[in-house]
Amino acid sequence: MNKIVWVLFFGCITWGIIGCSTEKEIRTELNSGWQFRQRDSGTWLPATVPGTVHTDLLANGKIEDPFYRMNELQLQWIDKKDWEYRTEFTVLEEIGEKVNQRITFTGLDTYADVYLNGEKLGSTDNMFRTWRFDVAGKLKVGRNELHVVFASPTLKGREEMERYGLRLPADNDQSVRGEMGDDRVSVYTRKAPYHYGWDWGPRLVTSGIWRPVVLEAWNDVKVEDVFVHQPSVTKEEAQLIAEVCVNSDKQQNVTMAIVSAGKVLLQEQKELKKGENKISIPYVIRNPRLWWSNGLGKQNLYDFTIQVTSEEGVLAEKKVTTGLRSLKLVRQKDQWGESFGFELNGIPVFAKGANAIPNDVFLPRVTRDLYEKVVSDAANANMNMIRVWGGGTYEDDAFYEFCDKYGIMVWQDFMFACAMYPGNQAFLDNVRQEAIDNVTRIRNHPCIALWCGNNENALAWRHGAPGGWGWKNAFTKEEQDTVFKAYYTVFHEILPDVVKDYTDGDDYWPSSPMAGSEPDQHGLDGTTSGDQHYWGVWHGFRPLESFDEATTRFCSEYGFQSFPAMSTIEKYALPEDYDIESEVMKSHQRSYIGNGRILDYMKMYYRVPENFEQFIYMTHVLQGLSTKMAIEAHRRNMPYCMGSLIWQINDCWPVASWSTTDYYHEWKAAHYVMRDCFKEVIVAPKWEGDSLAVYAVSDRLEDTRGMLSIKVLDFYGNLIFLTQRGANIPANTSTVLWKLNRDSLLVGSSEKEVVLVVRLQGGQVLDEKNVYCVYHKDLDLPVPHFSIQAMEENGEKFIQVSSNKLACNVMFYIPGVSTFFSDNYIDIIPGRSYKIKVETDLSPAQIRERIRLRCMY
Ligand code: BMA
Numbered sequence: 024m025n026k027i028v029w030v031l032f033f034g035c036i037t038w039g040i041i042g043c044s045t046e047k048e049i050r051t052e053l054n055s056g057w058q059f060r061q062r063d064s065g066t067w068l069p070a071t072v073p074g075t076v077h078t079d080l081l082a083n084g085k086i087e088d089p090f091y092r093m094n095e096l097q098l099q100w101i102d103k104k105d106w107e108y109r110t111e112f113t114v115l116e117e118i119g120e121k122v123n124q125r126i127t128f129t130g131l132d133t134y135a136d137v138y139l140n141g142e143k144l145g146s147t148d149n150m151f152r153t154w155r156f157d158v159a160g161k162l163k164v165g166r167n168e169l170h171v172v173f174a175s176p177t178l179k180g181r182e183e184m185e186r187y188g189l190r191l192p193a194d195n196d197q198s199v200r201g202e203m204g205d206d207r208v209s210v211y212t213r214k215a216p217y218h219y220g221w222d223w224g225p226r227l228v229t230s231g232i233w234r235p236v237v238l239e240a241w242n243d244v245k246v247e248d249v250f251v252h253q254p255s256v257t258k259e260e261a262q263l264i265a266e267v268c269v270n271s272d273k274q275q276n277v278t279m280a281i282v283s284a285g286k287v288l289l290q291e292q293k294e295l296k297k298g299e300n301k302i303s304i305p306y307v308i309r310n311p312r313l314w315w316s317n318g319l320g321k322q323n324l325y326d327f328t329i330q331v332t333s334e335e336g337v338l339a340e341k342k343v344t345t346g347l348r349s350l351k352l353v354r355q356k357d358q359w360g361e362s363f364g365f366e367l368n369g370i371p372v373f374a375k376g377a378n379a380i381p382n383d384v385f386l387p388r389v390t391r392d393l394y395e396k397v398v399s400d401a402a403n404a405n406m407n408m409i410r411v412w413g414g415g416t417y418e419d420d421a422f423y424e425f426c427d428k429y430g431i432m433v434w435q436d437f438m439f440a441c442a443m444y445p446g447n448q449a450f451l452d453n454v455r456q457e458a459i460d461n462v463t464r465i466r467n468h469p470c471i472a473l474w475c476g477n478n479e480n481a482l483a484w485r486h487g488a489p490g491g492w493g494w495k496n497a498f499t500k501e502e503q504d505t506v507f508k509a510y511y512t513v514f515h516e517i518l519p520d521v522v523k524d525y526t527d528g529d530d531y532w533p534s535s536p537m538a539g540s541e542p543d544q545h546g547l548d549g550t551t552s553g554d555q556h557y558w559g560v561w562h563g564f565r566p567l568e569s570f571d572e573a574t575t576r577f578c579s580e581y582g583f584q585s586f587p588a589m590s591t592i593e594k595y596a597l598p599e600d601y602d603i604e605s606e607v608m609k610s611h612q613r614s615y616i617g618n619g620r621i622l623d624y625m626k627m628y629y630r631v632p633e634n635f636e637q638f639i640y641m642t643h644v645l646q647g648l649s650t651k652m653a654i655e656a657h658r659r660n661m662p663y664c665m666g667s668l669i670w671q672i673n674d675c676w677p678v679a680s681w682s683t684t685d686y687y688h689e690w691k692a693a694h695y696v697m698r699d700c701f702k703e704v705i706v707a708p709k710w711e712g713d714s715l716a717v718y719a720v721s722d723r724l725e726d727t728r729g730m731l732s733i734k735v736l737d738f739y740g741n742l743i744f745l746t747q748r749g750a751n752i753p754a755n756t757s758t759v760l761w762k763l764n765r766d767s768l769l770v771g772s773s774e775k776e777v778v779l780v781v782r783l784q785g786g787q788v789l790d791e792k793n794v795y796c797v798y799h800k801d802l803d804l805p806v807p808h809f810s811i812q813a814m815e816e817n818g819e820k821f822i823q824v825s826s827n828k829l830a831c832n833v834m835f836y837i838p839g840v841s842t843f844f845s846d847n848y849i850d851i852i853p854g855r856s857y858k859i860k861v862e863t864d865l866s867p868a869q870i871r872e873r874i875r876l877r878c879m880y
Contacts (some may be wrong), residue, residue, distance in 0.1 A: 263307065380675055
């Protein structure tokens with residue numbers, strides 16, 4: 024017996040929660056009672072909506088956990104099958120008598136035929152689009168059945184590929200793993216590219232109803248959409264235009280009002296025609312509370328409700344939340360070339376942040392709480408920008424809401440990455456509608472800073488020049504023209520047109536990276552203009568010091584791999600797999616150079632431990648070092664460089680990758696390092712030949728006065744040398760505060776046995792960095808002895824740690840217990856005591872008993 028959904032009942036109960044505030048309109052989600060099965064075979068099993076076929080099979084015990092060991096390989100059959108989903112729901116009179124009835128699928132993955140009571144409503148072919156079906160006259164009072172049949176995305180993709188006739192490049196599509204031979208079918212289907220595999224992701228090609236299903240019923244008038252244009256925002260005045268889309272069943276005169284914080288800001292008489300009405304209502308907010316990015320000010324938000332009323336009362340209304348700000352990408356000719364940086368409310372902002380991929384290969388598993396975790400982890404690491412990278416998905420509304428709340432500006436790619444795409448009319452129309460749906464959905468969020476066409480397609484194709492990733496070689500001249508024409512149409516015509524027509528004149532950047540916005544400026548040499556993906560470190564195997572040599576106006580990608588936390592490895596591997604060359608560990612490492620590259624870099628800077636767990640720890644230390652060297656280089660280079668977005672903040676499954684927090688959101692060393700190096704004011708010392716150049720970088724909007732001190736200590740804590748001087752740190756730029764000669768600092772001691780503690784103080788300690796004179800592998804580190812106490816103060820738990828000798832990159836952990844340490848992977852200077860907050864359910868006595876640490880010695 025199927026579960027029956029009492030639609031009216033749900034409609035009433037959820038009234039306040041879903042914001043349906045007029046009695047005229049009923050809005051409810053049809054996410055209950057779903058069942059699924061392989062098409063036309065087997066028994067129907069309970070399904071979760073929103074969900075995916077993989078997670079439904081898992082929940083029914085039909086498959087093993089896809090992330091465990093090498094299970095992924097056994098699950099490649101799933102995407103070759105068709106699947107069907109059905110549910111029943113009951114509609115009571117109150118809904119049945121509404122004139123307008125609509126069922127909206129906010130996400131169908133991907134090729135679906137949709138039926139209501141056996142009648143076909145339509146077919147879909149794009150997981151990123153919103154699919155609305157008018158069901159007036161089809162919905163019955165009483166029992167109704169919804170039935171959705173999904174065709175195999177990969178077999179359909181193959182059909183599309185054959186129909187198109189050209190085999191387009193898609194380097195990350197793991198077709199062989201997917202038992203598809205050379206058929207890289209991902210680009211022919213508008214579906215999250217990373218589902219087909221990536222160099223950090225499994226190949227698990229899903230199907231399913233991946234976002235909520237909504238039933239709406241109303242009479243008379245519906246406010247379909249409200250966009251708050253912000254043509255001019257200053258601290259004195261925000262000039263706004265509410266662009267409202269209203270559907271009316273008849274021609275009628277109404278009053279339209281804009282209400283904010285319980286106050287009617289403006290009220291106008293309007294005549295609605297029957298059908299769709301587009302109405303613009305200009306209004307002004309004086310002395311607006313502006314929206315600022317993290318670190319620059321508050322994230323003020325405004326609610327605006329558009330109300331449509333007649334003598335009968337409120338006919339319909341809709342609320343939007345937005346922030347008032349002016350935010351743009353500035354590209355201006357300067358003495359070096361052309362700048363590339365963001366300006367928020369007239370202030371040039373150095374973009375400190377990360378690239379984000381989807382948080383799970385099974386997208387519906389990403390809850391609101393998880394979105395908040397990822398965005399707050401970014402904010403807590405002093406970031407102010409996230410790039411939603413083009414190989415994933417347009418994120419859920421919740422993600423953008425949290426970016427608004429935490430002050431994280433969003434660089435939003437459209438979903439195209441590392442591939443070339445078809446150019447047939449149906450594909451192009453599909454892309455245009457996808458762009459309209461998503462731009463319209465998220466454009467009210469003040470966090471949106473930039474729309475970007477694609478990730479690395481231009482760089483890889485390299486129009487008008489040899490090279491790139493060699494893709495052109497596979498095509499005749501004529502075919503190359505066809506492939507490029509499709510590229511040009513999507514990224515230089517369709518997408519910029521949608522951004523122009525559907526936003527406030529937001530900035531559009533055709534591809535990341537690009538040196539300039541023309542198609543032949545594909546970004547390879549983007550050192551004096553445009554944005555850059557700097558992969559000299561890692562892919563190019565250049566030393567970490569090369570971050571300093573590579574000039575970049577805006578580094579929108581750079582990164583270094585590490586393994587996930589040991590506690591994460593324990594969730595997908597058995598102790599017998601604990602060898603980086605084991606099949607299981609290799610399967611959770613998708614970079615073509617992966618483990619070998621980590622090892623080669625480790626040998627350059629550190630001693631390589633034999634033991635597996637120590638090796639995992641050292642990969643974190645190494646990634647932390649790389650992160651520090653990159654961010655400091657970018658910030659030292661301010662204002663030449665105005666952005667540093669690390670690749671990548673998160674993972675979509677447990678894997679060795681460039682992420683700074685792993686799939687279970689454990690902070691790796693690199694995330695702590697980011698928090699440190701993205702602080703408002705930093706000291707960033709660096710050896711330049713025989714001199715120590717002490718740079719300071721400030722994001723403050725006023726100068727800072729302080730004191731710079733350098734203490735040279737041996738590893739037992741003895742003071743060898745101390746020097747200090749006053750420092751003026753100018754606003755919003757980078758400066759060299761001091762240059763000191765190496766010999767004068769060391770005064771005869773061995774460079775292998777000293778640490779330089781460089782501290783910047785301005786009232787409180789603004790920043791402190793430890794500088795070594797040789798690589799860690801060459802340091803003569805003694806055996807440290809630690810003293811650790813645990814205590815509770817005002818309900819919070821702490822440890823207090825000290826050591827009799829210098830200890831480098833000390834990592835605290837509690838085996839088997841997920842614990843967050845406010846500081847971790849720290850150097851412990853002898854003679855100093857470090858108090859670290861511990862987030863855990865354990866008591867201080869249990870912490871003391873179970874805490875473990877690892878350090879470089
Ligand atoms: C970047 C990204 C991804 C990739 C990463 C690591 O350039 O755009 O395509 O995962 O490099 O190789």
